[in-house]
Amino acid sequence: MTTSSLRHEGPAARRTEKRKALWQIIVLAAALGVVLAATTFLLRPIFPDQYVLYFHAAEVAMAGFFVIQILSSISYNLTLAHSAQTAKSIKSLVRITGAIIIIAFIISYLSQDPVIAASISTISGLVIGFSSANIIGNVIAGMYLAIARPFRIDDRIKVFGEVGVVHDIGMLYTRLTLENGDEMLASNTSMVTSTVILKKRTEQSETTQKDVAA
Structure with missing residues (x-):
């Protein structure tokens, strides 16, 4: 189904x-x-x-x-x-x-x-x-991101000076698709501790329309 x-x-x-x-x-x-x-x-x-x-x-x-x-x-x-x-x-x-x-x-x-x-x-x-301190920290951070959802999958965000769309929140890493098409894997702990800017929905829509028009 x-x-x-x-x-x-x-x-x-x-x-x-x-x-x-x-x-x-x-x-x-x-x-x-x-x-x-x-x-x-x-x-x-x-x-x-x-x-x-x-x-x-x-x-x-x-x-x-x-x-x-x-x-x-x-x-x-x-x-x-x-x-x-x-x-x-x-x-x-x-x-x-x-x-x-x-x-x-x-x-x-x-x-x-x-x-x-x-x-x-x-x-x-x-x-x-x-090594497990970092691994456990990433797992806990991943659970926090999935539950608290400071940002969500498919949100367009700016982090580490890069703008991209959140593709997946995994057990250890968060995967983002950048504007140039590259994929960035960021550790979950870094995503929790870093400043994340959520891009406006209108800006996302405008970007999508431009991509379609192109």
Whole structure:
């Protein structure tokens, strides 16, 4: 079912979309269960248990990716009738939150093995000490941008001396399309801490009309 049909067909179309998404998730969960069982049955006689855990973690990560795609898509479609900008912001928020949940689940799952748990603790300590402060800061800033929405997707803004249109707010970076056609990736923390000028809607419309006329 297309996005435009959801806009016009109302509650019935939205209920159908919800049922479709729920059915996809159920099928995906059942498939994941079968794959996990098959992996355990086939690989455990060949590989040590800790390697089987790695296979399970990879399978959960793949399933989690598809679940996030389904949930972000249904969230986008259900809110698109109200506002395209809100729909895009919610889609970004669902993707960021889903990625955090999947990563946390995989770490928790791998921690079942004492050796892996000790390795994760050591690696986590090193990562936190050297680089994760910026990563976590960008993730939190991305969630703030998606929730508070100081600017929205498709807004025309001026930041870092450049003017561009907000294309996407990701987990770590905000993507802007500049006036010359180049794309700029700006870290979410820099977007939160920098001065951002929102261009007027009339100015955006005039720019669009000039582009069409050209």
